[in-house]
Amino acid sequence: MTKPYRMTVIGSGYLGITHAACMAEAGHEVLALDIDAERVTRLNNAELPIHEKDLGGLLERHVASGRLRFTTSYEEAGAFGDVHFLCLGTPQRSDGFAADLSQLDAAVDSLAPHLVRECLIVGKSTVPVGTAERLAARIEDKAAAGVRAELAWNPEFLREGFAVADTLHPDRIVLGVRSEHAERILRDVYAPLGHEIPYVVTDFATAELVKSAANAFLATKISYINAMAEVCESAGADVVRLSEALGLDERIGGRFLRPGLGFGGGCLPKDIRALWTRAEELGAGSALSFLREVDAINLRRRERVVDLARELAGGVLAGRKVAVLGAAFKPDSDDIRDSPALAVAAALDRQGAVVSVHDPVALDHVRKAYPTLNCAASASAAAQYAQVVLLLTEWRDYVELDPEELGTAVAERRIVDARHALAADRWRAAGWEYRAMGRP
Ligand SMILES: NC(=O)c1ccc[n+]([C@@H]2O[C@H](COP(=O)([O-])OP(=O)(O)OC[C@H]3O[C@@H](n4cnc5c(N)ncnc54)[C@H](O)[C@@H]3O)[C@@H](O)[C@H]2O)c1
Numbered sequence: 384m385t386k387p388y389r390m391t392v393i394g395s396g397y398l399g400i401t402h403a404a405c406m407a408e409a410g411h412e413v414l415a416l417d418i419d420a421e422r423v424t425r426l427n428n429a430e431l432p433i434h435e436k437d438l439g440g441l442l443e444r445h446v447a448s449g450r451l452r453f454t455t456s457y458e459e460a461g462a463f464g465d466v467h468f469l470c471l472g473t474p475q476r477s478d479g480f481a482a483d484l485s486q487l488d489a490a491v492d493s494l495a496p497h498l499v500r501e502c503l504i505v506g507k508s509t510v511p512v513g514t515a516e517r518l519a520a521r522i523e524d525k526a527a528a529g530v531r532a533e534l535a536w537n538p539e540f541l542r543e544g545f546a547v548a549d550t551l552h553p554d555r556i557v558l559g560v561r562s563e564h565a566e567r568i569l570r571d572v573y574a575p576l577g578h579e580i581p582y583v584v585t586d587f588a589t590a591e592l593v594k595s596a597a598n599a600f601l602a603t604k605i606s607y608i609n610a611m612a613e614v615c616e617s618a619g620a621d622v623v624r625l626s627e628a629l630g631l632d633e634r635i636g637g638r639f640l641r642p643g644l645g646f647g648g649g650c651l652p653k654d655i656r657a658l659w660t661r662a663e664e665l666g667a668g669s670a671l672s673f674l675r676e677v678d679a680i681n682l683r684r685r686e687r688v689v690d691l692a693r694e695l696a697g698g699v700l701a702g703r704k705v706a707v708l709g710a711a712f713k714p715d716s717d718d719i720r721d722s723p724a725l726a727v728a729a730a731l732d733r734q735g736a737v738v739s740v741h742d743p744v745a746l747d748h749v750r751k752a753y754p755t756l757n758c759a760a761s762a763s764a765a766a767q768y769a770q771v772v773l774l775l776t777e778w779r780d781y782v783e784l785d786p787e788e789l790g791t792a793v794a795e796r797r798i799v800d801a802r803h804a805l806a807a808d809r810w811r812a813a814g815w816e817y818r819a820m821g822r823p
């Protein structure tokens with residue numbers, strides 16, 4: 384490494400904590416900031432507020448070494464960093480499908496007046512195309528007189544559950560830059576990650592769009608296979624074998640072709656909506672109108688599971704006891720943002736079912752966000768006297784469940800495997816009525 388940088392990471396959420404810890408691992412001096420004082424105190428005590436494999440170890444090591452600290456002070460951040468990474472949330476707005484950029488705007492407004500010397504500000508959040516250009520003007524406007532603060536855009540592609548590995552070994556690094564100076568600094572910052580990583584160096588707009596386009600492609604692939612699941616269901620075909628066969632064609636590839644309950648989380652759903660909304664604003668809406676269908680197919684998956692649960696419960700949900708296995712939007716994460724599992728659980732609850740939810744790590748979030756759902760301490764506790772069991776997030780613990788053992792807890796041996804995660808034959812052999820969308 385040429386030299387360790389002094390850098391800040393603004394926003395210490397799923398992305399920010401990971402980026403900060405991985406930059407410390409790469410040898411840099413990192414000060415991460417968040418407006419949530421309780422979170423900052425916990426992080427300074429090396430307590431990880433999220434569930435993410437390998438991140439706890441990195442946090443402990445680098446807090447102990449002093450290479451990673453957390454603060455709530457923009458004054459301290461402005462004085463500390465030569466490079467400032469923006470890792471703020473960009474959720475869906477409450478009044479429509481556009482991205483809410485208020486966290487980014489507030490962070491820039493807070494940081495810029497405290498900058499004391501020339502520095503590079505680097506956006507990592509996922510944003511609608513055009514945001515970087517707007518923020519660059521905002522920074523110029525708000526920065527202290529005589530301080531040159533250049534902006535770059537460097538979108539992040541990490542997946543939750545694999546966040547550390549994806550950050551330390553990225554498939555590619557995309558740099559939206561306005562100068563060779565900015566490119567040089569960022570290549571230097573990432574040099575400790577290795578020299579084999581492909582770089583794509585481009586303008587702001589392309590860098591922003593690469594990220595939105597990647598997520599839209601992944602979402603489209605998932606909805607494509609789920610649309611085929613609908614057809615398979617009508618035709619009596621098997622979507623799991625269909626997906627396997629499609630994936631063996633190298634031009635198609637099997638990744639992101641797992642049919643089931645569809646995509647959720649804090650990224651794919653809001654990012655496709657923000658993308659088509661931005662395209663409409665730019666007058667290119669018809670090019671991306673298919674993304675509305677991608678979204679609609681995805682949301683139909685949730686309704687289909689509710690319908691199957693009703694069918695298995697004998698045509699009515701009111702008063703029926705339903706066990707929901709899984710609350711996180713995917714395994715190995717505690718993130719419940721736009722979780723398909725919880726959307727199903729909440730719909731069942733609204734229709735009068737008595738819903739009992741289990742998840743290995745996400746129950747604290749469930750209790751806060753869905754106070755009317757019952758949270759059970761184990762899968763078998765959730766299944767106690769259940770008339771229907773729904774497997775909605777494919778945690779390994781659930782894949783390894785013993786159908787005989789679970790069968791002793793339930794009132795009726797009926798299960799919907801909404802993630803195609805179980806061995807159907809094994810469950811049927813144990814006397815369960817086993818249903819999975821798009822499989823005979
Ligand atoms: N989560 C992921 O896996 C992932 C991966 C790639 C890209 N992204 C993108 O990264 C961005 C961040 O996502 P996230 O999942 O980490 O969100 P998050 O909500 O977990 O984190 C945002 C953090 O910013 C803090 N914050 C809010 N306003 C602030 C302010 N004014 N100053 C300082 N801190 C402030 C919040 O308290 C929170 O801790 C989003 O644009 C997202 O689309 C996320």
Ligand SMILES: O=c1ccn([C@@H]2O[C@H](COP(=O)(O)OP(=O)(O)O[C@H]3O[C@H](CO)[C@@H](O)[C@H](O)[C@H]3O)[C@@H](O)[C@H]2O)c(=O)[nH]1
Pocket residue numbers: 509539540541542543544598601605638639640641642643644645646647648649650651654712713
């Ligand atoms: O074949 C598949 C693959 C995924 N999913 C679902 O899709 C959702 C998203 O999964 P995944 O993409 O693995 O999780 P994220 O952590 O949300 O990561 C996505 O969103 C991030 C934030 O933008 C990007 O950085 C990542 O590259 C992108 O994969 C989850 O609900 C999965 O259950 C499926 O239903 N079928």
